Amino acid sequence: MNCQRNHFRGFRRRDFRGRGFTLIEIVAVLVLMGLLASAVAWTMADRQQSVLFDDVAxxxxxxxxxxxxxARRFNQAIILHIDLDEQTLWRSQEDTQYANDDLRSHRLMIPDRYRxxxxxxxxxxxxxxRLDLPIGPEGRSESYAVQLTDSQDTRWLMVSGMTGRIHEYADEQSIENIFAMLRPVTD
Structure with missing residues (x-):
């Protein structure tokens, strides 16, 4: 009986010895998994930065x-205010001095990370x-562009005054070229 037990133990040791991982193999796998996770996190951080920038725009x-x-719905001229010191945008009625809380409540504060x-x-x-941009009762205004920056990126957002469509540009020269075409020709 004793002989059978030793034989069983020996069989068991031999069977499991071939299937186990050594400590070095486990550490190597953990290091590789850590490197892959870091690479994924790094790429996701860049994408998140881009997505957040797009959200502000x-x-x-x-x-x-x-x-x-x-302005169109109520057939009323309003003013869009852009304040660079406070980093806020809001609208108010043209004939009031920011008194209408309903219009003032549509306030956009640029997140601290962006300017x-x-x-x-x-x-x-x-x-x-500060820019106080009048928007007429028909919903039209003068075109304008804002330079939006963060620690890594700068974009120019140009708003077409006729339609309100926004176009993104990488440099100020592109904006200047477009606005030069919009200026009236003088003799």
Missing amino acids: DQIEQLDALSRIY IVSIITPQQTVDDR
């Missing part, structure tokens, strides 16, 4: 579009750190 586009819709650095219209570069 979409919010600016939506506020502009809603302002134009409001509107500059604003350009066909007639001027806004130097006083």
Whole structure:
């Protein structure tokens, strides 16, 4: 009986010894998995940065579009305000001095990570750190462009005054070229 037990134990040891992993193999697999996870996280961070930048641009586009819709719907001129110091955009009625809380509540605060650095219209570069853009009752305004930046990227968002459509550009020169074509020709 004792002999059979030893034989059984020996068989068991021999059977499991060939199927197990050594400590070095386990550590090597863990290191490879860590490297792959890091690579995936790095790529996802870049994509997330791009998506967040697009979200801020979409919010600016939506506020502009809603302002134009409001002006058309109520057949009322309004003003779209862009404040570079406070990093906010909002709309108000043209005949009030920001008194209407309903219109003031449509306020967009640019997230801390992003900044509107500059604003350009066909007639001027806004130097006083604030643009008050009138939008007529038909929902039209002067075209304008805002420079949106974060720590890694800079984009120019140009808003067409006739339609409210937004186009993205990488450099200021493209905006200047478009606005030069929009300026009236003087003799």
